[in-house]
Amino acid sequence: MAKLSIRDLELGGKRVLIRVDFNVPLSKDGREILDDTRIRETVPTIEYALRRKARVVLCSHLGRPKGKVVPALSLRPVVDRLRELLDHVLGEDENVGFAPDCVGEVATELVNGLEQGQTLLLENLRFHAGEEANDPVFAKKLAALCDVYVNDAFGSAHRAHASTEGITHFVKESAAGLLMESELEHLGKALTEPDKPFVAIIGGAKVSDKIGVIEAMLEKADAVLIGGGMAYTFLRAMGQDTGKSLVEVDKVDVAGETLKKAAAKGVRFLLPVDHVVADRFAADAARGVWKAPAGIPEDKMALDIGPETVELFAAEIAGARTVLWNGPMGVFEFPAFAVGTNAIAEAVAGNDEATTIVGGGDSVSAIHKSGFAGKITHISTGGGASLEFLEGKVLPGVEALTERL
Numbered sequence: 133m134a135k136l137s138i139r140d141l142e143l144g145g146k147r148v149l150i151r152v153d154f155n156v157p158l159s160k161d162g163r164e165i166l167d168d169t170r171i172r173e174t175v176p177t178i179e180y181a182l183r184r185k186a187r188v189v190l191c192s193h194l195g196r197p198k199g200k201v202v203p204a205l206s207l208r209p210v211v212d213r214l215r216e217l218l219d220h221v222l223g224e225d226e227n228v229g230f231a232p233d234c235v236g237e238v239a240t241e242l243v244n245g246l247e248q249g250q251t252l253l254l255e256n257l258r259f260h261a262g263e264e265a266n267d268p269v270f271a272k273k274l275a276a277l278c279d280v281y282v283n284d285a286f287g288s289a290h291r292a293h294a295s296t297e298g299i300t301h302f303v304k305e306s307a308a309g310l311l312m313e314s315e316l317e318h319l320g321k322a323l324t325e326p327d328k329p330f331v332a333i334i335g336g337a338k339v340s341d342k343i344g345v346i347e348a349m350l351e352k353a354d355a356v357l358i359g360g361g362m363a364y365t366f367l368r369a370m371g372q373d374t375g376k377s378l379v380e381v382d383k384v385d386v387a388g389e390t391l392k393k394a395a396a397k398g399v400r401f402l403l404p405v406d407h408v409v410a411d412r413f414a415a416d417a418a419r420g421v422w423k424a425p426a427g428i429p430e431d432k433m434a435l436d437i438g439p440e441t442v443e444l445f446a447a448e449i450a451g452a453r454t455v456l457w458n459g460p461m462g463v464f465e466f467p468a469f470a471v472g473t474n475a476i477a478e479a480v481a482g483n484d485e486a487t488t489i490v491g492g493g494d495s496v497s498a499i500h501k502s503g504f505a506g507k508i509t510h511i512s513t514g515g516g517a518s519l520e521f522l523e524g525k526v527l528p529g530v531e532a533l534t535e536r537l
């Protein structure tokens with residue numbers, strides 16, 4: 133099922149709306165970009181359009197503002213970084229423009245005022261509730277800003293939102309961008325029929341989003357290693373005390389079912405056997421190592437996997453021929469709780485015989501921080517998107533694109 137590519141489009145003079153995933157990890161005040169991979173990876177697509185004299189409009193979400201304007205989640209800080217990265221394509225005095233709202237009069241005026249070879253970034257799509265609700269009224273407003281639509285946001289391709297799915301119903305041509313194509317190609321090669329043993333490592337904090345995918349993963353993986361914030365809902369399902377650790381109470385049943393299925397299928401399902409716990413969620417919190425079978429005390433939260441877990445996971449990783457990793461093993465943003473994530477990064481990077489894929493906005497930030505990024509086969513801009521790709525279903529953001537005839 134071939135989809136239209138940006139390379140199939142006539143772009144000269146056209147208003148080209150490119151949906152990008154600039155959902156980059158930010159410092160707490162929202163001013164500093166901690167990892168710019170997701171911006172850098174879209175440069176080839178933007179450059180491609182600019183060189184063909186398109187009038188380029190970029191749109192993205194950032195974080196989860198839930199339909200309200202949250203100043204700390206403004207995309208404005210991205211403009212400067214983008215300007216630097218496009219320096220080789222833009223004229224000397226040329227700036228990347230910024231529209232303080234993604235739809236409405238001001239946005240329309242700024243978009244229509246764009247000349248060939250100019251670029252405008254729209255404010256956070258999720259400041260409008262219509263984005264996540266996939267409201268056709270909002271999708272139509274976005275569509276009105278362009279002549280052609282390009283989706284380069286692989287990291288958001290698992291979302292059927294107004295800017296990834298809805299909009300395609302209101303534009304004539306919807307095409308994949310160069311990053312979208314490259315991600316699908318790399319992940320397709322590595323994950324459609326993965327070399328075995330296939331080890332999947334899942335961590336991070338988006339428990340309710342990703343826990344459902346783990347069950348599907350049991351069909352493909354030989355071993356599943358669960359760390360980070362994902363682990364505690366499973367440990368709770370096993371009846372362990374998890375203290376103040378991240379647990380999605382609504383998902384404890386799903387976790388229990390997944391554990392049963394893994395056992396029935398003979399898939400090795402590894403959970404942390406020890407934890408680095410803290411008394412509060414802070415960089416300078418008092419730390420200690422807690423080891424199963426003792427439960428995590430009521431007043432403590434687990435913020436990293438412990439040293440025995442690292443050894444257990446590293447041994448499994450060493451025998452793999454394909455590794456897919458999404459979700460950090462701990463709160464790696466705090467150096468004191470980055471040890472487990474860095475050790476797993478070293479183990480994945482150290483397996484020279486395996487195809488290794490690390491995906492996700494925060495996981496990519498973590499792998500760069502660890503210093504081992506250079507030894508990973510493919511660094512993907514998608515976390516949830518990579519996991520859902522592995523399930524084998526077509527991602528809604530890809531499915532919605534125009535068929536190539």
Ligand SMILES: Nc1ncnc2c1ncn2[C@@H]1O[C@H](COP(=O)(O)OP(=O)(O)O)[C@@H](O)[C@H]1O
Pocket residue numbers: 335336337338359360361362378434435436458459460461462463464465491492493494495496514515516
């Ligand atoms: N034990 C934990 N408790 C709370 N948060 C955690 C824990 N381990 C990891 N995290 C957090 O998970 C976040 C990343 O999760 P997620 O967005 O799912 O990953 P990715 O962006 O790589 O797909 C990080 O900000 C990290 O601090």
Ligand SMILES: O=C(OP(=O)(O)O)[C@H](O)COP(=O)(O)O
Pocket residue numbers: 153155195196287288291338341491492493494513514515516517
């Ligand atoms: O960061 C993202 O996904 P990821 O954390 O799984 O890598 C995407 O931008 C999707 O964001 P969302 O999970 O808030 O829809």
Ligand SMILES: [Mg+2]
Pocket residue numbers: 492493494495515
């Ligand atoms: Mg993330």
